[in-house]
Amino acid sequence: MGKKKIGIIGATGYTGSELVRILVNHPEVEIALITSESRAGEKFSDIHTSFRGIVDIVLQPASQVEKTDLDLVFLALPHGVSMDFVKKYHQKPFKIVDLSGDFRLDSPEVYHEWYQKEHVYHEGFDSAVFGLPELNRENIKQSELVANPGCFPTTAILGLAPLLSEGLVESRGIIVDSKTGVTGAGVKPKEVTHFPNVNDNFKAYGLKKHRHTIEIQDTLNKLSSEEVSLQFTPHLLPVDRGILSTIYARPVKELTTADLNALYLRYYEGHPFVRITPEAPSIKDVRASNYCNIFITFDERTGNIIVLSAIDNLVKGAAGQAIQNMNLMLGLDETTGLKQVPVNP
Numbered sequence: 034m035g036k037k038k039i040g041i042i043g044a045t046g047y048t049g050s051e052l053v054r055i056l057v058n059h060p061e062v063e064i065a066l067i068t069s070e071s072r073a074g075e076k077f078s079d080i081h082t083s084f085r086g087i088v089d090i091v092l093q094p095a096s097q098v099e100k101t102d103l104d105l106v107f108l109a110l111p112h113g114v115s116m117d118f119v120k121k122y123h124q125k126p127f128k129i130v131d132l133s134g135d136f137r138l139d140s141p142e143v144y145h146e147w148y149q150k151e152h153v154y155h156e157g158f159d160s161a162v163f164g165l166p167e168l169n170r171e172n173i174k175q176s177e178l179v180a181n182p183g184c185f186p187t188t189a190i191l192g193l194a195p196l197l198s199e200g201l202v203e204s205r206g207i208i209v210d211s212k213t214g215v216t217g218a219g220v221k222p223k224e225v226t227h228f229p230n231v232n233d234n235f236k237a238y239g240l241k242k243h244r245h246t247i248e249i250q251d252t253l254n255k256l257s258s259e260e261v262s263l264q265f266t267p268h269l270l271p272v273d274r275g276i277l278s279t280i281y282a283r284p285v286k287e288l289t290t291a292d293l294n295a296l297y298l299r300y301y302e303g304h305p306f307v308r309i310t311p312e313a314p315s316i317k318d319v320r321a322s323n324y325c326n327i328f329i330t331f332d333e334r335t336g337n338i339i340v341l342s343a344i345d346n347l348v349k350g351a352a353g354q355a356i357q358n359m360n361l362m363l364g365l366d367e368t369t370g371l372k373q374v375p376v377n378p
């Protein structure tokens with residue numbers, strides 16, 4: 034059987050280039066098409082110069098998608114833009130992994146409220162599968178359209194899933210305190226990512242209203258018998274990539290650190306990209322890899338459970354997870370092409 038043919042839409046952005054970086058060494062697929070609207074006609078390596086001599090493919094306009102024989106397409110496009118592409122490609126023979134938030138939430142009304150986007154595409158919301166393989170592996174395998182999770186939700190959901198599915202913590206008042214690198218904000222320069230505003234600085238944003246709050250709650254509600262309500266606050270770190278979420282929850286029964294570690298090891302057995310670690314993880318422990326490192330402990334003094342969950346926002350938080358989903362959708366081993374060792378230092 035030949036290699037599967039893959040298209041990447043929006044590859045001048047950060048997640049698009051990260052998809053190319055990983056897929057170029059994937060043994061079972063070939064990159065058949067890379068598109069860009071703003072830079073069509075230029076080489077991919079003219080824009081992402083670290084690919085010089087490695088990926089010199091000429092960027093095509095997105096209109097080429099329908100003229101190319103493809104097995105699967107990644108949409109690495111902004112929220113709201115992906116919807117139009119999904120609508121256009123709905124009946125095409127290729128599968129789709131959408132990296133945006135357009136199809137992650139269950140209802141268009143909720144999407145509208147939290148994304149503050151006027152443009153809502155109703156059809157297709159029903160058929161999209163939320164692409165977190167650790168929770169949804171079997172559905173992803175059958176899916177034609179996967180909604181790849183957001184970066185913060187990946188840390189928070191993986192960090193809390195064992196506790197909430199076993200009903201071991203109070204489901205209201207959980208705190209998710211997250212720190213992210215600046216690539217999470219995309220390639221377009223903005224005031225918030227301007228060098229003097231980020232460098233040597235640290236700040237919270239999206240207080241009380243960040244759209245990932247609902248993505249985390251919605252997903253955890255499907256695991257929990259009691260309704261989940263959580264406080265999510267993201268912060269911007271002066272680093273390029275990486276997310277560390279510190280999560281606090283109140284146990285509903287007596288639990289020791291040993292009990293919690295045993296639970297997490299059992300829950301994530303057979304999930305190759307989740308590592309339950311004996312030490313508090315740093316973002317460099319997962320940098321440029323598809324791993325999510327999770328540390329869990331009980332603080333006897335305060336009565337809190339503390340969970341630390343670390344990923345690379347561009348890999349397990351975006352492109353790596355998207356490729357993990359692609360592997361499942363194409364019937365490949367989940368880890369194919371994704372065994373990169375984290376870069377530390």
Ligand SMILES: NC(=O)C1=CN([C@@H]2O[C@H](COP(=O)(O)OP(=O)(O)OC[C@H]3O[C@@H](n4cnc5c(N)ncnc54)[C@H](OP(=O)(O)O)[C@@H]3O)[C@@H](O)[C@H]2O)C=CC1
Binds near residue numbers: 046109133134
């Ligand atoms: N960065 C991250 O850590 C994560 C990002 N995501 C999501 O993945 C998607 C892609 O993210 P990311 O790569 O960071 O985004 P970027 O802003 O870095 O890149 C998006 C690309 O989309 C293309 N594009 C096409 N149409 C438009 C349009 N109308 N307006 C602006 N850009 C357009 C552009 O490429 P061109 O002009 O060449 O076509 C652009 O380079 C987003 O939905 C994001 O929310 C999800 C998880 C983590």
Ligand SMILES: CC(=O)N[C@@H](CCC(=O)OP(=O)(O)O)C(=O)O
Binds near residue numbers: 183
């Ligand atoms: C630093 C920064 O701005 N990060 C982005 C997260 C990007 C992401 O993972 O997720 P989406 O696909 O849901 O946009 C933010 O907080 O909006």
